[in-house]
Amino acid sequence: xxxxxxxxxxVNGVNVSAxxxxxxxxxxxxxxxxxxxxxxxxxxxxxINSSNIDGFFGFKKDIAHPNPFSLEVDEPSCLAGSxxxxxxxEYLLHALVGCLTTTMVYHSAxxxxxxDEVDTEVEGDLDLRGFxxxxxxxxxxxxxxxxxxxxxxxxxxxxxxKALSKLSPVFDVVSKGTDVQVSVERI
Amino acid sequence: xxxxxxxxxxVNGVNVSAxxxxxxxxxxxxxxxxxxxxxxxxxxxxxINSSNIDGFFGFKKDIAHPNPFSLEVDEPSCLAGSxxxxxxxEYLLHALVGCLTTTMVYHSAxxxxxxDEVDTEVEGDLDLRGFxxxxxxxxxxxxxxxxxxxxxxxxxxxxxxKALSKLSPVFDVVSKGTDVQVSVERI
Numbered sequence: 001x002x003x004x005x006x007x008x009x010x011v012n013g014v015n016v017s018a019x020x021x022x023x024x025x026x027x028x029x030x031x032x033x034x035x036x037x038x039x040x041x042x043x044x045x046x047x048i049n050s051s052n053i054d055g056f057f058g059f060k061k062d063i064a065h066p067n068p069f070s071l072e073v074d075e076p077s078c079l080a081g082s083x084x085x086x087x088x089x090e091y092l093l094h095a096l097v098g099c100l101t102t103t104m105v106y107h108s109a110x111x112x113x114x115x116d117e118v119d120t121e122v123e124g125d126l127d128l129r130g131f132x133x134x135x136x137x138x139x140x141x142x143x144x145x146x147x148x149x150x151x152x153x154x155x156x157x158x159x160x161x162k163a164l165s166k167l168s169p170v171f172d173v174v175s176k177g178t179d180v181q182v183s184v185e186r187i
Numbered sequence: 188x189x190x191x192x193x194x195x196x197x198v199n200g201v202n203v204s205a206x207x208x209x210x211x212x213x214x215x216x217x218x219x220x221x222x223x224x225x226x227x228x229x230x231x232x233x234x235i236n237s238s239n240i241d242g243f244f245g246f247k248k249d250i251a252h253p254n255p256f257s258l259e260v261d262e263p264s265c266l267a268g269s270x271x272x273x274x275x276x277e278y279l280l281h282a283l284v285g286c287l288t289t290t291m292v293y294h295s296a297x298x299x300x301x302x303d304e305v306d307t308e309v310e311g312d313l314d315l316r317g318f319x320x321x322x323x324x325x326x327x328x329x330x331x332x333x334x335x336x337x338x339x340x341x342x343x344x345x346x347x348x349k350a351l352s353k354l355s356p357v358f359d360v361v362s363k364g365t366d367v368q369v370s371v372e373r374i
Contacts, residue, residue, distance in 0.1 A: 013233030018267040023319050033315040033325075037276050041284045043305035046200030049288045051281045051309075053273050056263075058315070063265060069273045073285035076243075078250060080205040080293075086240050086256045088286030088357050089224050094238045095282055097228045098260035099275030100369065101236045103318070106267075117374055118230035122238075128220040128245070131290070131356050132210050138220075141359030144366040152374040162371040169318050170275050172328030177364030179331040182287065184349040187304055187339040 014109035025059075032059045047081035048074050089126060089142070092174070097122045097147055099170035104149075107164040108157070115161070117152035145174070201296035212246075219246045234268035235261050276313060276329070279361070284309045284334055286357035291336075294351040295344070302348070304339035332361070 008017040026033045035058035043049045054068040073088050075081025086094070097120055108115055123146045130140035151161060165171070195204040213220045222245035230236040241255040260275050262268025273281070284307055295302055310333045317327035338348060352358070 010233075015233075015267045022266065022315075023321065026315060026319065027321055030316060033319075033321070035313045035315060036310050037274075037280060037313060038308070038310045039277065039280050039284065041281075041288060041305075041307040041309065043288050043292060043302075043307075046197075046202075046292065047289055049285055049305070051284060053277050053281070056277075059265060063263060065263065066270050069277075071273065071278075071281050071285075073281070073289065075289065076250060076252065078246060079209065080202045083253050086258065087224075088282050088289060088355075090226065090240050090243075090256070091258075091278055091282035091285060092357050092360065093224060093226050094228075094240070094258050094260070095275050095278035096367070097226065097238060098236055098258075098278060101228060101230050102234055102260065102262065102275060105230060105233065107320075115230075118228075118236070119374060120228040120230075121225070122228065123223050123225045126222045126224060126356060128209075128213060128222060129217060130359070131354060132213065132220075133294075133354065134210065134214055134220070139359060139365075140354060141356040141363070142365045144368065147367065147369045149369070149371040150374045151371055155373055158371050158373060162369060165369060165371070167318060167320065167327060168275075169313060169328040170279050171367060171369075172317070172326060173279060173364075174360060175364050175367045176328070177360075177362050178326075178329045180283070180334065180358060180362045181331065182334045182336070182349055182352060182358075184336040184338055184345050184352070186342055186345060187306060187337045 011109035011112060012105050012115050014106055016109050019106060019110060034058070047079070048072060048084060089124065093122045093124055093145065095170050096145065096174050099168040100147060100165045103168035103171075104161050104165035107167055108161060113153070113157050113160065115151060115153050119150045121148045122146070198296035198299060199292050199302050201293055203296050206293060206297060221245070234266070235259060235271060276311065280309045280311055280332065282357050283332065283361050286355040287334060287352045290355035290358075291348050291352035294354055295348060300340070300344050300347065302338060302340050306337045308335045309333070
């Protein structure tokens with residue numbers, strides 16, 4: 001008997017063999033696909049609060065992050081903050097473009113579409129009259145968001161990459177909305 | 188003539204005088220309220236990409252962050268990532284709770300409602316069959332998100348704090364959705 005080393009297939013830096021193995025496992029047992037992502041947030045003072053992200057539930061078990069992540073939010077000084085960290089509305093744009101990009105890269109890798117570079121500008125328009133309660137007719141959140149990808153790839157791939165990026169979970173939430181339950185109890 | 192030092196009013200660590208001054212300025216000129224938040228993202232490789240946040244447009248001018256922020260996304264190893272940074276869906280939860288918290292703290296400060304502590308658990312349920320394209324009936328994003336605040340404050344404030352938190356711009360986007368335009372062009 002000879003041991004044959006089977007090489008994992010990589011496209012766009014993505015281990016396609018690993019992604020396909022996950023998909024195959026899930027196809028044979030849908031319960032594996034049910035994830036609960038979570039974090040713990042503590043208000044520090046004024047405009048600063050901090051989230052600790054130590055793991056998530058998925059594949060029927062708790063999965064710890066080897067190195068838990070800590071993320072702060074703050075506001076700029078013109079909004080009575082202290083400029084120590086990005087604002088929540090900036091984190092939202094980051095979550096969106098991060099997810100659109102990863103989704104584009106993963107789904108193109110699985111389809112053998114090569115991408116050499118991705119460089120993206122994101123903008124979101126927000127009128128502070130909504131948040132400040134100055135006008136009830138103005139939305140409190142972004143009125144619109146623009147994500148402009150520049151991709152180094154074959155010209156023929158561009159339309160497909162746009163469609164693939166829209167399989168993104170965060171795009172799904174930000175473009176359609178989802179159910180958010182808020183409860184407040186006393187410590 | 189005597190110079191009188193006027194002390195700014197702080198509640199919950201928020202400079203209420205500064206927030207009220209911003210609101211007053213905007214009431215006299217709505218153009219000041221129109222902000223465009225932005226970032227630049229670069230794909231690094233595989234599951235990793237990075238956003239640079241160097242400023243935004245608001246109050247009729249470009250406002251630079253004194254120290255630009257850099258944020259990475261990655262995926263956990265069970266999703267073919269390298270665990271170097273939070274995932275996009277985790278950043279989304281952080282943006283949401285960060286904004287709900289800041290909104291609760293600012294709006295309660297303006298109304299003289301004192302908050303001593305905020306400690307929050309956030310969870311979001313996501314079925315990977317959507318993202319992986321295994322089922323078209325399963326949403327790609329969060330099916331629901333739960334934000335459970337524990338607040339050290341007078342019992343009588345709890346309902347009001349819940350209502351105030353929902354003035355949050357990110358809550359508005361995540362619960363209702365907004366228009367997201369995606370374009371892909373070639374480098």
